[in-house]
Structure formats: structure tokens, C-alpha cells
Amino acid sequence: MDELLLAQEPYAIRGASFEVYREMGSGFLEAVYQECLEIEFRHRKLLYLAQRELKLIYMGEPLLQT
8 A cells, every 4th residue: 555655744734723723612713723723833843834825717717716
């Protein structure tokens, strides 16, 4: 069976996500959780890129919504 190239990263990301949920609970907007995850990733020394630009195209035309 093929090995996962980055086997430990999914566990680290889930752990960070669970920690944010444990600390903050539910009911906030996505932006709040994103900022919390960025903090948690920094604490855990996980590399990440926040708010990457996403270019979507539908039937050859670029979308304004991302």
C-alpha cells in the first residue's frame, strides 16, 4: 500500500482545530476561527498560508466571488 507523503500533518491540523474549538466553542463567524487557527498553527510551528488568492473560472469567465 502507498504511504502518505505527509502522514503527520493531518493529525497536527486536526489537533489544532480541536484545540480552537475546545477554547472558543461554537457560534462565531469563520473569520474568528481562522484567526484562532493561525495563532494555534504558530504555537505548534505549523507552516501555513492564510487568505491565499483563489481564481475561479466558470465557462471561461473569471468569477468575482471567491
